[in-house]
Amino acid sequence: MDDRIRVLIAKPGLDGHDRGAKVIARALRDAGMEVIYTGLRQTPEMIVNASLQEDVQVIGLSILSGAHNAIVPRLMELLKEKDMTDVMVILGGIIPDEDVVVMKKLGVSAVFQPGASLEEIVRFIRGNVKQVV
Amino acid sequence: MALETPEIGDRDVNYCRPGEYPYTRGIHQTMYQGRLWTMRQFSGFASAEETNRRYHYLLSQGQTGLSVAFDLPTLMGYDSDHEQSLGEVGKCGVAISSVEDMDTLFAGIPLGEVSVSMTINSPAPVLFAMYLVAAERQGVSWDKLSGTLQNDILKEYIAQKEYIYPPRPSMRFAVDAMEFSVRHVPRFNPVSISGYHIREAGSTAAQELAFTLRDGIEYADWLVARGLPIDEFAGRLSFFFNSHSNFFEEIAKFRAARRIWAHTMRHRFGATDERSWKLRFHAQTAGVSLTWQQPHNNVMRTTLQAMAAVLGGAQSLHTNSLDEAYALPSEHAVTVALRTQQVLAHESGIPAAPDPFGGSVYLERLTDEIEKHAMAYINRIDEMGGMINAIERGYPQAEIADASYQFQKSVEANQSIIVGVNKYQMAAQKPIELLKIDASVERNQCATIAELRARRDKDVHRVAMEALLKAANENTNTMPYVLDAVRALATVGEICDTLKGAWGTYDEAPSV
Numbered sequence: 001m002d003d004r005i006r007v008l009i010a011k012p013g014l015d016g017h018d019r020g021a022k023v024i025a026r027a028l029r030d031a032g033m034e035v036i037y038t039g040l041r042q043t044p045e046m047i048v049n050a051s052l053q054e055d056v057q058v059i060g061l062s063i064l065s066g067a068h069n070a071i072v073p074r075l076m077e078l079l080k081e082k083d084m085t086d087v088m089v090i091l092g093g094i095i096p097d098e099d100v101v102v103m104k105k106l107g108v109s110a111v112f113q114p115g116a117s118l119e120e121i122v123r124f125i126r127g128n129v130k131q132v133v
Numbered sequence: 134m135a136l137e138t139p140e141i142g143d144r145d146v147n148y149c150r151p152g153e154y155p156y157t158r159g160i161h162q163t164m165y166q167g168r169l170w171t172m173r174q175f176s177g178f179a180s181a182e183e184t185n186r187r188y189h190y191l192l193s194q195g196q197t198g199l200s201v202a203f204d205l206p207t208l209m210g211y212d213s214d215h216e217q218s219l220g221e222v223g224k225c226g227v228a229i230s231s232v233e234d235m236d237t238l239f240a241g242i243p244l245g246e247v248s249v250s251m252t253i254n255s256p257a258p259v260l261f262a263m264y265l266v267a268a269e270r271q272g273v274s275w276d277k278l279s280g281t282l283q284n285d286i287l288k289e290y291i292a293q294k295e296y297i298y299p300p301r302p303s304m305r306f307a308v309d310a311m312e313f314s315v316r317h318v319p320r321f322n323p324v325s326i327s328g329y330h331i332r333e334a335g336s337t338a339a340q341e342l343a344f345t346l347r348d349g350i351e352y353a354d355w356l357v358a359r360g361l362p363i364d365e366f367a368g369r370l371s372f373f374f375n376s377h378s379n380f381f382e383e384i385a386k387f388r389a390a391r392r393i394w395a396h397t398m399r400h401r402f403g404a405t406d407e408r409s410w411k412l413r414f415h416a417q418t419a420g421v422s423l424t425w426q427q428p429h430n431n432v433m434r435t436t437l438q439a440m441a442a443v444l445g446g447a448q449s450l451h452t453n454s455l456d457e458a459y460a461l462p463s464e465h466a467v468t469v470a471l472r473t474q475q476v477l478a479h480e481s482g483i484p485a486a487p488d489p490f491g492g493s494v495y496l497e498r499l500t501d502e503i504e505k506h507a508m509a510y511i512n513r514i515d516e517m518g519g520m521i522n523a524i525e526r527g528y529p530q531a532e533i534a535d536a537s538y539q540f541q542k543s544v545e546a547n548q549s550i551i552v553g554v555n556k557y558q559m560a561a562q563k564p565i566e567l568l569k570i571d572a573s574v575e576r577n578q579c580a581t582i583a584e585l586r587a588r589r590d591k592d593v594h595r596v597a598m599e600a601l602l603k604a605a606n607e608n609t610n611t612m613p614y615v616l617d618a619v620r621a622l623a624t625v626g627e628i629c630d631t632l633k634g635a636w637g638t639y640d641e642a643p644s645v
Contacts, residue, residue: 115551
């Protein structure tokens with residue numbers, strides 16, 4: 001059986017700057033994870049549905065536009081509604097320090113700000129993901 | 134048809150004097166001794182009122198042209214009250230939904246005197262129409278207007294990904310605005326063929342150069358197909374490049390750009406007017422090079438990049454602000470960025486001679502090499518049948534994704550050093566002052582649109598929108614119909630939605 005960690009990388013909001021999302025997706029794949037990349041302009045509903053269908057353990061969001069304060073609360077609410085709180089949510093992008101606190105209170109496991117290394121992200125996922133038994 | 138490239142090292146052709154074909158050393162004989170570059174800081178945030186205040190401030194501080202940054206909903210053709218706009222209004226630029234917002238944006242700014250650049254692409258013809266109508270309402274005739282509309286839809290599919298319609302109808306819409314502008318707004322540049330975003334997405338310098346110039350060839354092909362003689366519009370095609378960190382490579386890139394474009398216009402398109410051969414460009418320092426760590430180091434990065442642009446012969450320049458890895462720039466940070474250009478212009482002595490490094494063995498070799506690499510890409514895309522075919526095959530997109538991943542891996546391996554990020558790190562950082570966009574901007578903007586919709590003449594609006602849809606379905610230039618819709622107080626979202634009825638929408642197949 002395939003026991004690779006399953007990760008969904010999503011780019012919510014209107015922003016099209018997908019360089020970071022694509023680099024992370026490749027890095028996680030090179031680290032041996034099963035990566036599903038959603039593409040651009042995903043609503044929280046689309047992301048949660050895709051995560052359910054793909055049965056992922058991790059959702060990685062890339063947000064650079066400042067829209068995280070509108071998008072992340074909605075996404076976390078939907079995960080609760082669908083009883084998917086065991087899915088780990090991580091966030092990367094331009095997230096000011098004071099918002100990092102807010103994001104973590106909402107249930108985001110980690111926030112990776114600009115300059116975070118790929119290795120650090122891989123290590124975090126490996127160390128914190130809930131393994132399927 | 135492949136481009137005739139003179140043999141590398143053909144000194145008579147390539148090592149011209151400044152102001153001489155193929156303009157490797159610059160498009161003017163005297164360069165900045167005749168006239169300094171235009172200092173044009175890209176700016177826009179929150180509401181039209183707040184951005185208008187920033188414009189007045191920048192002009193009062195010696196900036197010589199305006200450059201409008203629109204917010205993401207506007208860039209994507211949504212009004213501020215659309216559900217997709219939630220949380221995005223005024224965040225990455227100014228929210229403009231109707232011509233009345235455009236009036237406010239330029240209040241007290243004489244559009245016949247101040248040149249205006251607008252960074253807008255998929256809905257570019259709509260915002261261009263709003264600018265033209267705002268000028269009308271100021272009593273300024275269109276032949277007095279100068280500035281630049283980005284309107285470069287091809288690089289949206291390649292790199293920036295702010296597309297609405299499928300490539301071919303969207304290309305037609307962009308070319309409608311170009312054709313209309315060439316015929317009716319003679320001093321305006323209706324396209325800014327942009328490598329900036331290609332580079333920000335992670336391309337190499339040679340890829341940036343090649344994809345940008347090949348996009349330019351595509352626009353020229355389409356305009357020629359509209360029956361416009363090359364010499365009637367080539368002088369109105371402008372370019373926009375990134376000025377990145379590798380100092381000499383960047384100078385070489387700008388020199389090679391001019392050389393390739395001069396050859397292309399002369400031999401591929403048969404242009405005979407010298408003005409058609411000259412590549413004019415705006416440069417912006419590399420946003421992607423700015424670091425979140427130790428942000429004051431960004432001032433030095435920007436200074437070096439700005440020097441490369443000036444030594445490369447840029448016609449106008451934007452210098453990034455030190456806080457842009459965090460947010461849109463604060464007034465303090467943007468002032469430092471503008472002062473950087475002013476120090477270069479007035480203290481450094483650099484503008485005294487055109488192309489002062491010309492003839493350096495190293496720089497000439499770099500110029501030849503980057504030309505060779507770019508030409509190989511251009512020929513490859515020609516073989517694919519042009520840029521739209523290449524985009525549909527995902528070719529430039531994949532080349533850029535590969536290059537950006539390679540770069541990131543070299544940073545991880547400490548082969549590429551980024552000061553303060555993977556070397557010379559510091560644990561504690563003092564926070565810097567940041568610009569905050571209040572949520573009230575979104576609420577106010579939604580209220581303004583509701584009020585406009587209730588007030589405007591509904592019959593005039595309906596007739597204009599029906600005529601626009603009909604034009605979009607026919608083989609006619611849509612610009613006059615967009616102008617009528619704007620005069621009928623139609624919003625950006627309404628116009629873009631109407632056109633979706635004719636052209637559909639586009640989604641890229643996700644790939645990594």
